[in-house]
Amino acid sequence: MTTYFEYPNAELQKELTGIANALIAPGKGILAIDEPPGTLGLRFAAVGAENTEDNRRKYRQLLFTTSPQLGKMISGVILFHNTVYQKADDGTPFVELITGQGIIPGIKVDKAFVPLMGSEGENTAQGLDDLAQRCAQYKKSGCHFAKWRSALKIGTNTPSYQAIIENANVLARYASICQMNGLVPIVEPDVLMDGEHDLERCQKVTETVLAFTYKALQDHHVFLEGTLLKTNMVTPGKSCTILVTPEEIAAATVTALSRTVPAAVPGVVFLSGGQSEEEATVNLNAINRCTAARKPWALSFSYGRALQASCRKAWAGKEENVQRAQVELLQRAAANSLASRGRYDPGSVAGAAKNMDLFVKNLQY
Numbered sequence: 001m002t003t004y005f006e007y008p009n010a011e012l013q014k015e016l017t018g019i020a021n022a023l024i025a026p027g028k029g030i031l032a033i034d035e036p037p038g039t040l041g042l043r044f045a046a047v048g049a050e051n052t053e054d055n056r057r058k059y060r061q062l063l064f065t066t067s068p069q070l071g072k073m074i075s076g077v078i079l080f081h082n083t084v085y086q087k088a089d090d091g092t093p094f095v096e097l098i099t100g101q102g103i104i105p106g107i108k109v110d111k112a113f114v115p116l117m118g119s120e121g122e123n124t125a126q127g128l129d130d131l132a133q134r135c136a137q138y139k140k141s142g143c144h145f146a147k148w149r150s151a152l153k154i155g156t157n158t159p160s161y162q163a164i165i166e167n168a169n170v171l172a173r174y175a176s177i178c179q180m181n182g183l184v185p186i187v188e189p190d191v192l193m194d195g196e197h198d199l200e201r202c203q204k205v206t207e208t209v210l211a212f213t214y215k216a217l218q219d220h221h222v223f224l225e226g227t228l229l230k231t232n233m234v235t236p237g238k239s240c241t242i243l244v245t246p247e248e249i250a251a252a253t254v255t256a257l258s259r260t261v262p263a264a265v266p267g268v269v270f271l272s273g274g275q276s277e278e279e280a281t282v283n284l285n286a287i288n289r290c291t292a293a294r295k296p297w298a299l300s301f302s303y304g305r306a307l308q309a310s311c312r313k314a315w316a317g318k319e320e321n322v323q324r325a326q327v328e329l330l331q332r333a334a335a336n337s338l339a340s341r342g343r344y345d346p347g348s349v350a351g352a353a354k355n356m357d358l359f360v361k362n363l364q365y
C-alpha cells in the first residue's frame with residue numbers, strides 16, 4: 001500500500017472551501033429542486049398540475065422569483081440539467097435570476113440507478129463516464145456545487161457489503177471528479193425510510209454506511225473541507241410501529257454522525273426522505289438543540305419534498321395561485337432557517353401541506 005497523495009492546490013482548496021462554507025452560512029440551507037421530469041410529473045399529478053415542459057419551467061420560475069428574502073434563508077438550489085439552461089418569461093436566464101439573489105446554483109449529476117447482480121434489489125447509480133466533461137460544462141454555466149445520491153435499503157440482509165462498498169466508491173469517484181472541476185460535491189448516501197426496522201437498526205446501518213463512505217473519500221484523496229454531506233436523519237422505518245420523539249431521533253442522528261463524519265467536513269445538510277414538512281422542520285430543530293454528542297459541523301437542510309409540498313399544493317398549476325404559492329415557500333424556508341439554528345417553535349408555521357405524508361416507496365429520483 002502506498003501513502004502517496006496529492007490534494008488540490010491551494011487556490012482550488014480556497015475556492016472549494018469558500019463555496020462549501022457559503023452553502024452552510026448560519027440560518028441557511030439548500031432547496032433541492034432537481035426532480036427529473038418523470039418524478040416532477042408524479043408530484044404535479046398529486047396537485048392536479050399538468051406535466052408539460054413549459055409547466056415545469058413556469059413552476060421553477062415561480063420558485064426563483066419568490067422574493068429577495070429567499071436568499072436570506074436559502075444558500076443554494078440543486079437543479080436538474082434542463083433547468084440550468086432555461087429562462088424566465090422575460091428572457092432572463094434562470095442561473096442569472098438565482099445568482100442575483102445571492103443563491104448558489106448547483107446540479108444533480110447522477111444518472112439512472114442500475115441493479116447490482118446477485119443482490120436483493122439493491123442498486124448503484126450510473127454517470128461517472130462523462131462526469132468530468134459535464135462538471136466542466138456546468139461550472140462554465142454558473143453552477144458551483146453538485147449532488148450525487150446513492151440509495152441503500154434496510155432489510156434483513158441489506159444493505160449488503162456489495163451495495164455499501166460499491167456506493168461508497170462511486171460517491172468517492174464522483175466527489176474527486178467534481179473537485180478537479182471546481183464544484184463542491186454534496187455526497188449523498190441515503191438510507192431509505194422503507195421498512196419495519198426500528199431506530200437502533202437505522203442508526204447502526206447509517207453509521208456503517210457513513211464509515212465506508214468516508215474511508216472511500218479518504219482513499220480517493222477527496223479534500224473534505226470542500227465537501228458537504230447530505231444524508232438521512234436516523235429514524236425508524238416507515239412501517240415500524242414503535243413511535244419515537246424528535247429528541248430520540250435527534251440523539252440517534254447526532255450520535256451516528258459524531259461516530260463517523262470527520263470534523264473537517266464543514267456541514268451536514270439533511271434530506272427529508274419522506275417526512276412531512278413539519279416533521280422535517282421539528283426534527284432538524286431537535287438535532288440542533290441536541291447535546292447527546294459533539295457536533296463540529298453545521299447541521300442544516302437540503303430538502304426537496306419538505307420544502308415544496310405546501311408551495312406546490314397552493315400553486316396547483318394555476319397562474320392565479322403563484323403569489324400564494326410563493327408565500328408558502330417563503331414560510332417553509334423561514335421555518336427551516338429557524339430550525340437550523342434550533343429556534344423553531346413546533347407548530348408555529350402553517351402550511352397548505354404541512355402534515356401531508358410525503359413518503360414515496362423505494363424512491364428512485
Ligand code: 13P
Nearest residue numbers: 032271272273303304305
Ligand atoms: P427529499 O428532501 O424530498 O428527500 O429530497 C432531497 C433530495 O435531493 C434527494 O436526493
